[in-house]
Amino acid sequence: MGPRGRRMREYTRGQAGRAARTSRLDLALAQWRRIPPRLRGLVPLFVLLSLAITYPFYVASLPTNIPVILTLPTVHDSVTIIVFVIMAVGLNVVVGYAGLLDLGYVAFYAIGAYTAGWLASGQFQQVNFHFGAIGVNSNETGIHISVWLVLLLAGAITAIGGILIGLPTLRLRGDYLAIVTLGFGEIIPQFVRNADNLHGFDLTHGTFGISPIDAPGFGHTLHNAVGLPVRYDDSFPPTPDRLFFWTVLAVLLLTVFCSMRLRDSRLGRAWIAIREDETAAGAMGIPLMRTKTWAYAIGAFFGGVAGAFVASFNSGAFPTQFDFNISVFLLCMVILGGMGSLWGVVVAGTILAWLNVEGLGNIGSWLNENVFPASHQIDVPKYTFGIYGIIIVLMMLFRPVGLIPERRRKREIEEGTRGSLDEPLYEMRGANEPGAGERGESGRIPRG
Amino acid sequence: MIVNLIKSPTDFFNVFLIGFTQGSVYALVALGYTLVYGILQLINFAHGDVFALTGLVATTFISSLFNLDTGTAVLTIGGGLLVTFLGAAALGAAVNSSIEFVAYRRLRNAPRLAVLITAVGMSFIVQNVSLAIYDVNAKSVPHLVPGTPVFTVGGVHYDWDALFVVLVTAPVLVLLSWLVKSTKQGKAMRATSQDPEAAAIMGIDVNQTISFTFALAGALAGVGAVLFLTQYNIRYDTGFTLGLIAFTAAVLGGIGNLTGAVLGAILIGLIQAFNEGLSWFAPGGDWTKSIVFGLLIAILVFRPEGLLGERTPEGA
Numbered sequence: 001m002g003p004r005g006r007r008m009r010e011y012t013r014g015q016a017g018r019a020a021r022t023s024r025l026d027l028a029l030a031q032w033r034r035i036p037p038r039l040r041g042l043v044p045l046f047v048l049l050s051l052a053i054t055y056p057f058y059v060a061s062l063p064t065n066i067p068v069i070l071t072l073p074t075v076h077d078s079v080t081i082i083v084f085v086i087m088a089v090g091l092n093v094v095v096g097y098a099g100l101l102d103l104g105y106v107a108f109y110a111i112g113a114y115t116a117g118w119l120a121s122g123q124f125q126q127v128n129f130h131f132g133a134i135g136v137n138s139n140e141t142g143i144h145i146s147v148w149l150v151l152l153l154a155g156a157i158t159a160i161g162g163i164l165i166g167l168p169t170l171r172l173r174g175d176y177l178a179i180v181t182l183g184f185g186e187i188i189p190q191f192v193r194n195a196d197n198l199h200g201f202d203l204t205h206g207t208f209g210i211s212p213i214d215a216p217g218f219g220h221t222l223h224n225a226v227g228l229p230v231r232y233d234d235s236f237p238p239t240p241d242r243l244f245f246w247t248v249l250a251v252l253l254l255t256v257f258c259s260m261r262l263r264d265s266r267l268g269r270a271w272i273a274i275r276e277d278e279t280a281a282g283a284m285g286i287p288l289m290r291t292k293t294w295a296y297a298i299g300a301f302f303g304g305v306a307g308a309f310v311a312s313f314n315s316g317a318f319p320t321q322f323d324f325n326i327s328v329f330l331l332c333m334v335i336l337g338g339m340g341s342l343w344g345v346v347v348a349g350t351i352l353a354w355l356n357v358e359g360l361g362n363i364g365s366w367l368n369e370n371v372f373p374a375s376h377q378i379d380v381p382k383y384t385f386g387i388y389g390i391i392i393v394l395m396m397l398f399r400p401v402g403l404i405p406e407r408r409r410k411r412e413i414e415e416g417t418r419g420s421l422d423e424p425l426y427e428m429r430g431a432n433e434p435g436a437g438e439r440g441e442s443g444r445i446p447r448g
Numbered sequence: 449m450i451v452n453l454i455k456s457p458t459d460f461f462n463v464f465l466i467g468f469t470q471g472s473v474y475a476l477v478a479l480g481y482t483l484v485y486g487i488l489q490l491i492n493f494a495h496g497d498v499f500a501l502t503g504l505v506a507t508t509f510i511s512s513l514f515n516l517d518t519g520t521a522v523l524t525i526g527g528g529l530l531v532t533f534l535g536a537a538a539l540g541a542a543v544n545s546s547i548e549f550v551a552y553r554r555l556r557n558a559p560r561l562a563v564l565i566t567a568v569g570m571s572f573i574v575q576n577v578s579l580a581i582y583d584v585n586a587k588s589v590p591h592l593v594p595g596t597p598v599f600t601v602g603g604v605h606y607d608w609d610a611l612f613v614v615l616v617t618a619p620v621l622v623l624l625s626w627l628v629k630s631t632k633q634g635k636a637m638r639a640t641s642q643d644p645e646a647a648a649i650m651g652i653d654v655n656q657t658i659s660f661t662f663a664l665a666g667a668l669a670g671v672g673a674v675l676f677l678t679q680y681n682i683r684y685d686t687g688f689t690l691g692l693i694a695f696t697a698a699v700l701g702g703i704g705n706l707t708g709a710v711l712g713a714i715l716i717g718l719i720q721a722f723n724e725g726l727s728w729f730a731p732g733g734d735w736t737k738s739i740v741f742g743l744l745i746a747i748l749v750f751r752p753e754g755l756l757g758e759r760t761p762e763g764a
Contacts, residue, residue: 101561103568168749175491175564176748179695183741186692194734324688328568335565386576392569393551396562 052249056242070362073354075241079313081353082248083306086255088333088349089342090302093259095331096340096406097268098295099275100170101178104185106326108300111161112307113317114192115154117210119145120312123202134217134231147216151251151308158304159297166296170289185327193319204319211316215240216247244313251309255302259342262298271295272340272408325385329356332388335395338402348403352388360384458603463725464718469610469679471717472617476672477694478701478709479624480544480665486704487641487661489560493567494547496691497574498666502540503673503682504578506532507587510677517590525592529674533616536670543574544666545659553655571688578684588681613675620671621710627664628706637661641704689737693720696744702757711755716740 032040056075064071073081087109094102117123120133122142130138132146145153169180196206204210217231232243262268270291273281282288311317333352337344355363364380372378395402477499484492510516514528547570555563593612597605628634636657639647648654676682676690697716701708720736747754 099561101564169745172748172752175489175560176752178564179491179699180745180748182692183745187738187741190735190738194738328572331565331568382579383576385572386579389569389572389576393566393573396558396566396569397551397554400558400562 049253053246056245068363068366069359070366071358073358075239075245077354077357079241079244079248080310080357081350082245082252083310083313084330084333084353084356085346085349086248086252086306086309087303088330088337088345088353089252089255089259090299090306091330092334092337092340092342092345093262093271093302094295094299095334096338096345097263097275098271098292099339100292100295101175102181102296102299103178103324103327103331104181104183104188105299105303105330106322106324107165107181107185107188108158108162108303109307109310109326110188110192110317110319110322111158111300112154112304113311113321114204114210114307115157115304116147116150116308116311117204117213117317119143119153120147120150120214121210121212123205123210132219133214134219136214144214147214147308147312150312151305154308155301155305158307159301161304162296162300163293165300166293167289170292170296182324182327185324189319189322192317192322207319209316209318209320210311211318213311213315213317215315216312248309248313251305255305256342256346259302263340263342267291267294275340328385328392329388332392335392336403338405340408341402341404341406344402344404344406352391355387356384360387459726461604463721465604465606465610466725467718467721468714469613469717470721471697471714472613473672473675473679474690474694474697474717475710475713476617476620476668476675477690478697478713479621479706480668481691481695481698482701482703482706482709483637483661483665483668485698487637487658488552488556488563490552490563491567491695492544492547492662492665493564493691494570494574495544495665495669496687496689496694497571497578498540498543498547498687499669499673499676499691500682500684500687501543501574501578502536502666502670503677503686504582504587504684505539506536506670506674506677507582507589507682509535510589510592516592518592518594520592529592533671533674536674537667538670540666540668540670540673541663542666544669545663547574548659548662553658571691575684575688578687582684584684586681586683586686589677591678593678609678612678616671616675620668624664624668625706633657633660692744693740696740696747699744699752700747700754702754705754705756708754708756716743719743 055078059072059075062072066072087105090108091102091105094100094105120143122140122144124143125141127143128139128141129143129145130136131144132149133144134146136144165181165184169177172180192204193207195203196208215232218228220230222228223230229243232240232247263272270281270286273284273286274288274291278288307317310321329352333349334345336352337346337348351359360381364378367380368377477495480495480499481492484490484495509532510528514524514531516525516528520528551566551570552563555566591609593609595607595609597607598611599606626634628637636647636652637660639650639652640654640657640661644654647657673682676686693716694713697713698709699712700715701710701712703709719739723736723739
């Protein structure tokens with residue numbers, strides 16, 4: 001009789017004791033447990049999702065004098081917040097899953113935004129190319145491709161950019177890689193700032209940026225058929241902000257879904273293996289370069305889509321948007337949430353992006369009003385990045401696994417990569433939940 | 449470059465001297481990166497920000513405390529600057545070793561990525577300390593060392609303020625080299641960088657040695673910052689870009705290699721000056737960062753051991 005047998009005995013004894021005290025609550029709980037665990041996990045998600053989807057309808061009626069934070073973000077700011085979360089999820093693929101420190105993620109954001117600028121605006125006056133663009137006069141010069149396509153194209157082009165950056169640099173060891181990516185993150189914004197006169201050719205319109213960029217829309221055919229909006233920047237209700245909000249929410253869901261499926265795929269497991277021990281992973285036959293390049297490409301893809309979306313939302317791409325600070329800001333989200341922990345990153349990303357867009361300003365004015373004396377007012381948003389610095393350092397010192405740690409990552413950090421000898425070499429996914437494997441079989445609650 | 453040499457040799461040599469001066473300042477900062485990297489294999493991102501912070505404090509020393517100005521007597525300027533140098537060096541040493549004590553020491557056995565990320569965080573914290581004290585405006589000091597030429601050959605003139613930078617840097621480098629090569633502390637540093645565990649077995653206090661290395665790096669940054677201040681103005685975020693450029697210099701020379709850092713820094717100074725100062729086939733100041741970082745990427749990809757470094761198994 002091994003330890004498993006003993007645990008089983010204790011378990012059945014516990015069941016017997018509990019059965020004696022059956023009450024209405026227990027029955028309800030039992031019913032709840034009969035829902036398959038996969039569906040059960042989805043319930044809070046659906047609740048959150050419906051709250052999120054209806055957010056534009058009730059945000060106006062929310063109180064505006066909440067202590068400390070004053071207000072919840074407006075719909076307009078929520079779009080920006082969600083875009084940042086999308087990028088954080090993308091960065092999480094590179095940093096969290098594959099363990100490659102990328103300090104220049106903002107480069108992908110910039111490539112995405114400028115791709116949208118090139119493919120959906122009047123930037124190139126020499127040509128006149130239209131493909132499915134909504135609300136653009138067919139005699140307007142420039143390239144005008146449907147924004148939906150541009151989102152995908154921007155992702156694809158950025159992914160190619162990621163591969164091009166990755167191929168020569170991914171051979172490098174961790175901290176060198178960080179520096180190289182940082183270098184790219186500095187070069188690309190400077191390039192777009194200066195590339196308004198490349199041998200007389202205006203590629204990026206310099207410091208002025210590319211503006212205006214076309215807005216997405218579904219056109220009249222779909223509008224008449226299913227009532228989808230013709231153009232996002234029309235002023236009819238629902239307002240553009242709301243349309244962009246719902247769209248970006250959909251993009252976020254798609255991103256999270258892809259990220260989740262990728263994590264559990266063969267590729268994702270290869271990433272995690274490389275993160276845990278590159279040498280061992282290589283010895284097991286994982287093609288290191290190809291796997292790491294894929295991480296780069298996919299991380300870049302998300303960054304590119306987010307960049308293109310922001311460009312369309314702001315109707316412009318400007319070089320000042322692409323600071324090194326953004327890279328660190330995104331890294332901060334990934335660290336705070338827990339590297340590799342998808343839900344952690346989403347939650348931390350939402351909080352930090354909100355702090356960046358509105359939160360710190362609100363908290364600052366609340367503090368100035370209620371805590372600091374009039375003689376010592378502090379401009380809190382000025383120290384945003386100092387605050388992020390403190391978050392990063394404190395997290396690394398005291399909780400390196402993040403707020404909502406991924407199980408495997410937690411073990412990795414707590415026990416080191418070597419691990420102890422008496423722990424099982426592998427674990428089955430969901431083996432601890434009832435319903436999985438033979439242990440779960442005996443754990444099912446008797447009917448009736 | 450050669451076209452420039454032929455077209456206008458005077459400009460070429462003038463620019464060369466500017467680059468050499470700038471390179472000397474970079475050398476002091478690059479040495480800080482190399483020293484720390486040599487001992488901990490850590491890129492101390494906060495180093496550039498320590499540089500900026502000490503530089504800003506030095507402006508207070510010069511302008512408010514000693515009230516130095518161009519008209520002040522030479523001896524007073526000399527004395528004031530000497531105290532400023534010592535003060536900045538002490539401050540840099542204190543800040544840098546406290547960063548190590550507060551943040552990096554606890555993470556000595558953590559994954560290297562964790563320490564690196566912490567370094568980025570510390571960089572932002574130090575930067576914001578500068579921001580909190582000195583606000584966003586650039587600070588400068590009066591032109592204390594006169595810009596009159598030491599000598600003029602043809603149209604090429606070498607100014608006192610440029611010579612001053614070299615006059616300060618050279619003894620500091622000699623001192624550093626003596627410290628690392630010939631003192632007991634230097635021996636401890638070299639031993640710790642080779643193998644911390646073995647060094648500890650030999651009775652070397654590893655923690656103290658690492659603290660000392662950080663203090664040394666910080667002091668160099670402090671001296672560099674005051675020199676920088678005699679030529680340019682300084683802002684709370686000056687350190688970030690300058691730090692990256694200095695880091696590039698350290699990598700170019702071979703990170704961990706002291707001579708290499710100086711060589712790399714002078715090369716980078718020259719590249720920057722040629723790029724910004726020459727009129728033929730030079731992209732100009734707008735592209736400096738791109739060129740320097742492009743170079744950094746190229747080195748890391750093609751010759752990660754740098755000009756003078758040794759190829760290590762992990763370096764490849």
